[in-house]
Amino acid sequence: MTRSQEESRGRTAEAARLAERLAQGDRRAIARGISHVEDGTPVGRALLDRIYTLTGRGHRVGITGPPGSGKSTLVDHLSRRLRERGLRVGVLAIDPTSPFSGGALLGDRIRMRAATQDEGLFVRSMASRGSLGGVAAATYEASEVLEAAGFDWILIETVGVGQSELEVVELADTTVLLLVPESGDAVQVMKAGIMEAADIFVVNKYDREGGDRRSQDIETSLEISGWNRGGAWRPPVLPAVASRGEGIVELLEQIDGHFAHLTRDDDSLGRARKDKIERRLRALLRRALLDRATRGARIDERLEEALDRIAAREISPYRWVETVLADWMPSGEE
Template identity: 70%
Template sequence: MAVQQTGGEAQQDAEVRELAERLAGGDLRAVARAISLVEDGTPLGWGLLDRLYPRTGRAQRLGVTGPPGSGKSTLVNALAQTLRERGERVAILAVDPTSPFSGGAILGDRVRMTAATRDPDLFVRSMASRGNLGGVSSATYEASEILEAAGYDRILIETVGVGQSELEIVELADTVALVLVPESGDAVQVMKAGIMEVADLFVINKYDREGGDRLVRELQLAMELSDWRRGGAWAPPICTTVATRGEGVREALDAAERHFAHLRGEHQRLTQVRAQKMQRRLRMLLNRVLLRHAWRDARIEDQLEAALARIAAREISPYRWVQEVLQSWRRQGEEQDG
């Protein structure tokens, strides 16, 4: 058994090495495969992330979030086109929701991403949220690391259409653009929405529609009233665009550049912010691994069925049962240690 395991590990190492080499050499199939492996949470995927980690840290991650229908995909497409004109290698991760009922998803962001035809320096990948509620999928960050290691300078991350609380993009992106439309609402709505606080810049898209100027004024007022410029220094600029015609896109990109320059500038803000995010990330990754192992080691799944019957018959309370599972798991750990 042990021998077999070692053989398996050696084989996996070889596969990881081969895939990492192809990926570094610009093989798009390898990049695409690697993202799938990471998305499916396979050991091969983890091995690959481990191997590629030293090659990450240079790219800029620009998050684009906003309510459904605000034009995120169209804007991302226009931003990508502009970046390509400037000679940068661009990757897009576009997240759409997974149905909680069927587990399936329709990932339709490519419909708007007309820039992605046959340009090897523009890579577009659609991701399903797969049950994650934060507006991205739990593997979106890992996918961005794969893309970074494959040499993409700029990674655009488009979230699912968000309401007021899907804020995970903050943990993934260096710069977050919040896309709104003139209809996005009155000042009250603006002030109560949690998503307003994640914005490093605001983009009022579809600015040719009525009400654009009003929204700009309301945003300005709301910003004056609140102190959401935590840490001071950076006041989120308000950009106006008509993404379908490419209007204002360059200016929005420049605003994102200024934010990134601000992060990279004095006081090593970027290093600090990334360290804070990494701390939260480590907790999250460890939680994920611990949970999986605890469930497996304590054979919790096997006990669930029997527990349900006892709980329904009021023989045991859910609260007592949870404590018992915890105790049996601990005893098991002690026995293994001894």
């Protein structure tokens, strides 16, 4: 057996061991599995392949909203309620990676006090690692690991978002958008493209001034954007004061309602997920193609060589890209 065959066998064996342990709910295996998929290791890829048939059983709920809107606090309360129902809950909490150091300070656990010494609750912090969509590149894969480990609900808490970081919609069955009374007027809300994105709106910190006005703005925007096409889900707008646990029960009822809507007939959830799976397949393929195509292309080296000349305006970046491409894919002519 060659060395690479041996290595590949070792990886398959390790992935198999991890898959078996995590399916039994072994917390260390779950944690290690998430690390592997997060780091994009060969073991991680083998693991995802192996556990795929165990995924798709959980209800994935995305919680998004601007910084300071109370996402972590809300997730903490939601987890407690779900645990009271006897459901197993996995939480993925994403915080931004610093573009300057590559490091990250992940502080969502501070507000998640429920997350200790409870086998039915697993909380993992993830750094965004350069992804700009409000979640990490591996958040989808991490939620698959949690599903394979038997968690009934996966709560995905995004980075604090502005107007466009709505990638969580692609991962979640149900997307909850948190706003606060200060979140801006109706035009801001409409601009953000979030009218289409959110399945449930929550105006958190409702006890502060302007809460009712914010709710009305959202309702108005929903009317204008014409949500009521045949059989569509009408996103509710809910008040909450998450820090006091107010509005949590009502929110859970609506999340349940939305899931009931998604599963209203045998195939409706499948249909809703299939669109997302198709987009995901395209993205995976694109990533794999790019990886394979750029292997051995010495991109970093060539970049280094060209940087000074481009900065000095001796050659244009457009010319450079064409030259590199021509060397590496000579048949690119159309």
